[in-house]
Amino acid sequence: MLANFGFGVLVVTFLLALFGAGAAMYGYFRKEDRWVESARRAVLLTFPLVTLVSLSLIYLLVSGHYELRYVYSVTSNDMPTYLKVTALWGGQEGSLLFWSWLMSAFASAVMLRRWDRDREFLPWVAAVTAITLGFFLSLSLFFENPFARWWQTASGEVAAMLRPVGAIPFNPPDGAGLNPLLRHPGMVIHPPMLYLGFVAFVIPFAFAIAALVTGRTDDRWIRLTRRWTLWAWLFLTCGLVLGMWWAYDVLGWGGYWGWDPVEIAALMPWLVGTPFLHTVMIQEKRGMFKQLNMILIILTYILVIFGTFLTRSGVLSSVHAFSQSAIGPMFFAFIGITMITSFGLLIHRWKDFKSEASLGSSSMFSREALFLLAALLFAGVLIVCFWGIIFPLISEIITNQKITVGPPFYKRAVGPLFGLILLLMGIAPLSSWTYGTLKTIGRAAWKPAIPAALVLVVLVLTGTHNLFALIGLTLIAFAVCVTLYEFGRAVLARGRSSAENVLVALWRLVGRNRRRYGGYIIHLAMGMMGLAIIGIELFQTTTQQSLATGESMQLAGYTLHFDSISQFPYVDGRTVTRAVMSVYRDGQYLGQLYPRYDLFPDGQPMTIPAIRSTLSDDLYVVLVNWEDTSASQAPFKVYHNPLVSWLWLGSFVFIFGTLVAAWPDKDPALAPVIVKSAFKTAGAD
Amino acid sequence: MLNTVRMSKLMNSILKRSFWILGILLVCLSFSTGLASAQSPTPSDDQVNAIARQLFCPICENIPLDVCPTQACHDWRELIRQMLAAGKSEAEIKQYFVDHYGARVLSEPPARGLNWLVYVVPPLAFCAGIFLLFMAFRTWRRTGSGSAAALVSDPSMPEKDPGSANSQGDAASSAVDDEYAARFEEQLRKQR
Secondary structure (H helix, E strand, O other), X not given: XXXXXXXXXXXXXXXXXXXXXXXXXXXXXXXXXXHHHHHHHHHHHHHHHHHHHXXXXXXXXXXXXXXXXXHHHHXXXXXXXXXXXXXXXXXXXXXXXXXXXXXXXXXXXXXXXXXXXXXXXXXXXXXXXXXXXXXXXXXXXXXXXXXXXXXXXXXXXXXXXXXXXXXXXXXXXXXXXXXXXXXOHHHHHHHHHHHHHHHHOHHHHHHHHHHHHHOOOOOHHHHHHHHHHHHHHHHHHHHHHHHHHHHHHHHOOOOOOXXXXXXXXXXXXXXXXXXXXXXXXXXXXHOOOHHHHHHHHHXXXXXXXXXXXXXXXXXXXXXXXXXXXXXXXHHHHHHHHHHHHXXXXXXXXXXXXXXXXXXXXXXXXXXXXXXXXXXXXXXXXXXXXXXHHHHHHHHHHHHOOOOOOOHHHHHHXXXXXXXXXXXXXXXXXXXXXXXXXXXXXXXXXXXXXXXXXXXXXXHHHOOOOOHHHHHHHHHHHHHHHHHHHHXXXXXXXXXXXXXXXXXXXXXXXXXXXXXXXXXXXXXXXXXXXXXXXXXXXXXXXXXXXXXXXXXXXXXXXXXXXXXXXXXXXXOOOOEEEEEEEEEEEOOEEEEEEOOXXXXXXXXXXXXXXXXXXXXXXXXXXXXXXXXXXXXXXXXXXXXXXXXXXHHHHHHHHHHHHHHHHHOOOXXXXXHHHHHHHHHHHHHOO | OHHHHHHHHHHHHHHHHHHHHHHHHHHHHHHHHHHHHHOOOOOOHHHHHHHHXXXXXXXXXXOEHHHOOOHHHHHHHHHHHHHHHOOOOHHHHHHHHHHHHOHHHEOOOOOOHHHHHHHHHHHHHHHHHHHHHHHHHHHHHHHHHHHHXXXXXXXXXXXXXXXXXXXXXXXXXXXXXXXXXXXXXXXHHHHO
């Protein structure tokens, strides 16, 4: 009954989204505001409606309605309630609905803003959000219906909304349950974060399209969506980091990033969104690169859809899965249409979106030039990622042979690019808008370069011989020093001029220009994360040995003593095999580690590594469940991962920095106006 | 004169020969040590994993062979161990897997035929980007050197970042260099 209700509301919402899109465009072209207003209300209404649909599904999940195929496939009686709720995004059908839910939330939220000043954007923002929402709702409705029931027919069980001819309802007593690998806090929050990041990028895109259609060439769309973009970026980054944490904590292969196509699919929007956050500043300050910003935001949106397509259509496992899955071609068509219309619009408006300031007023080491270079480097990383994902598919189509494009390919190509990006992260804050030469940069950079050079000297003296590590760590040191230098210099200047104490000066400084200093905090966070990446990529060591109880193994100065191993059942039915190891370093006892693996009743194994984490390194021990284990003998795979903790620490700093930059102003309408007028007096040449 | 030339030639040839001999000796040595290690009774897990890590399981997607938990992968690791014990080299073992399961077991496709594109396209695209940017910079510079110089010599230019022009204290932080910062602070003080 509730399933029918949910499905019915889904149908109504889909029609409402279609109406919203149609009414908005009709109202725009006929210049009839009541149609636009009607569209606004329609989009506004989608959120409560999709909420109803989602709550219905959540209720069905929690109460164990296994007569629905989706409920059957992702829940089981032994799962705790909170996991049953999160099973909403544990499978294909549910996660698509969840996508729509978040999309409707953002679409409704943006409809709620005061539209009196920028009314001309409204119809197109409504239309774009409604079309995106409509597309995802149509997937749920026609292809991946979460409310489809099980039916018993002569040829077996089928899932359908309506009873097939001659079928009887099939009602299994228990479900298959959520994949154990997904029963991890990281995996519980990772998809919502990632999806939030994805859908939030739809809002700036919608405004960009509105600006393109209406021909409003100023930077208003950027100012209106600046915070949306920052929030989107925050969620996306958190989603990525949570995914890494999950992989590190659960998958048991000693790392957090395997250059898996699914990971890359989520990274790609980030690779465009990040330079976009920077280049919009050029448009705000100098009125330049309007076309570039349009290209970047359109690309971000397309990559968001593309990422969802890659992970949801099964195309990655095989091109043949693509033709079999119903939603693959739908996505493909949607991406194609979006690309053609948005880039078509941009080309149509190309001349209108020329730079206001003459390009000639900027020099090669000006901040805008460096931002542009950074955008190019990010684009380079994007090309590598895109090609690495796409080429195996092309190869499969042409030669019918599958190939793997794996980590070595990405590492080789992406490493130098990220190195250069680090360098720019160091230089760009020292540059100035409009004018800059090597000389001005050098003059600004020599002071922070001294501690960075000291770091290099110390590294060499302490026996670091890996060239890449030396380069990478020095670049990070430089970027961090520049950032701290910028903070310190500004605080000192404030202290001198107004005799504030340092902390007050720092607080006021950041408060006055939260965007810049929030950005700098994010740069610090990136430095910390870079440290972790260098640590694990260049200095990870590993060994695998089979030990008898009482034996020990060594790695990177640690001694691991295998004390005992035991096997016991757990309440939810899984069998736990757990080893006890004592860890020593230089003869000193450090504590015990409990690597284990769980075997779930359905035969699914799960390896849970034991990790001893410090700021300098992680000791990561896996009880190897794929080799033979007995009561007295067990195989262990141990990884020594230097500096990994800095990745997680950096992500907290990152969140803090983004919040500093994105937190709403007391009077948001005021700030941009002042900036604009300041630009006019300063930048006019 | 002639003698010295002849002497140096002789020295050269002796040096060259000794290099050759040394080289051959080294190769022999490395071969013998290689064989010695290959003939050790059972290769360790680490030796097996060193090769397995570079191979991708032909069945499970995107999981390197050294950490793949399936039975098939377990068997393949055992196969590597046996081949190592039989004295096969890393290249031979990899080739064996390629011959049996196709190029997909390698973490990177061999740069042959269509697969060349994997390695060629990204650098080409990136170089095209650099070229475009370079061209843009050039036109940019040529047309703009005059106005840029004008801007720099213009003492009324308040600061590099107009975004913070609304806050006086901030402004100091964004100056290009200390000298400039001092000048700007001076201006601010006058304004007050």
